[in-house]
Amino acid sequence: MDELCHASVHDGIKTCRAKKVEKWKHNDTDDLRRRLEIWFYETKGTSQSNVIVTVESLYSMDGDIAPLKEIVEVLEEFGGRAVLVVDEAHATGVFGAQGRGLVSAMKLETRVFARLTTFGKALGCHGAVVLGSAALRSYLINYARPLVYSTFLPTHGLLAIRSAYEIMMDEAEDLQMRVQRLIDHFRAEIGSSLPQPAHILPSTTPIQGIVVPGNAQTSRLALLLRERGFDVRPIRSPTVPKGVERVRVCIHAHNTVEEVEELAKAVKWAVQVVVRDAAQPQSTDQAEVASSIHPIPRL
Numbered sequence: 001m002d003e004l005c006h007a008s009v010h011d012g013i014k015t016c017r018a019k020k021v022e023k024w025k026h027n028d029t030d031d032l033r034r035r036l037e038i039w040f041y042e043t044k045g046t047s048q049s050n051v052i053v054t055v056e057s058l059y060s061m062d063g064d065i066a067p068l069k070e071i072v073e074v075l076e077e078f079g080g081r082a083v084l085v086v087d088e089a090h091a092t093g094v095f096g097a098q099g100r101g102l103v104s105a106m107k108l109e110t111r112v113f114a115r116l117t118t119f120g121k122a123l124g125c126h127g128a129v130v131l132g133s134a135a136l137r138s139y140l141i142n143y144a145r146p147l148v149y150s151t152f153l154p155t156h157g158l159l160a161i162r163s164a165y166e167i168m169m170d171e172a173e174d175l176q177m178r179v180q181r182l183i184d185h186f187r188a189e190i191g192s193s194l195p196q197p198a199h200i201l202p203s204t205t206p207i208q209g210i211v212v213p214g215n216a217q218t219s220r221l222a223l224l225l226r227e228r229g230f231d232v233r234p235i236r237s238p239t240v241p242k243g244v245e246r247v248r249v250c251i252h253a254h255n256t257v258e259e260v261e262e263l264a265k266a267v268k269w270a271v272q273v274v275v276r277d278a279a280q281p282q283s284t285d286q287a288e289v290a291s292s293i294h295p296i297p298r299l
Helices: 007-014 029-042 068-076 134-143 155-190 215-227 257-278 284-291
Strands: 051-056 082-087 114-118 128-131 207-211 233-235 246-250
Touching (some): 215 257
Parallel strands (some): 051 082
Antiparallel strands (some): 114 128
């Protein structure tokens, strides 16, 4: 699996029958190919030669996009022994005609083994669906313990999902263009004005990360922004690697240009305060207060 796959992917892998789990460098298809070549050489002639590769189409922490076409091409070099599972949780609604996601936008539906699409996130409901072959569907119905032993969605939940899809199928393209304009405007407003070592991650998707190294500094940045009325959350290590802790911002189509501009102003002000204060020696009392600010991140 890609080394930056979400925690839910890790949990899913724990419940499967995989003989071995291995991470490959984020979005690095050369590293993926090298690891597959080693695996197939070591398992030649055994029953352990099949590989399932897992990625997110849109990564939840960095807001970057997987090179799906290149990944599929690498896997096809191995003659069907390696297949791809794509988590589309954050891409559903945001990309593709009628909000169908990145796999659909790249016309890779028939070359991907399985896709996971959530009914949360853009659809604002609850639950998820796995898209794949009839054989995969039958297998999951009979062997997927979290599905078999979970309570089925209530009727009102299914009606909400259907209604959300009807709206998305009619309005997705207009909403996608609107949210992209807001993203571009937010990044233009931030510009290159953030004082080092703070910086904004290079994302062109609704997920925007404002990196301020250090758990205490990130928590304080989020607190300052929430005091200004913005609902943002700190993402601290070990959820992300040490040194790239960040405040995670999600831009929505219902946001206004004025809201985005106010957020950008607040971010620039708050980052300056946090970076300035972090560079000054702290008393013991101040350090204790800073280290005690640990709100739970909303993923």
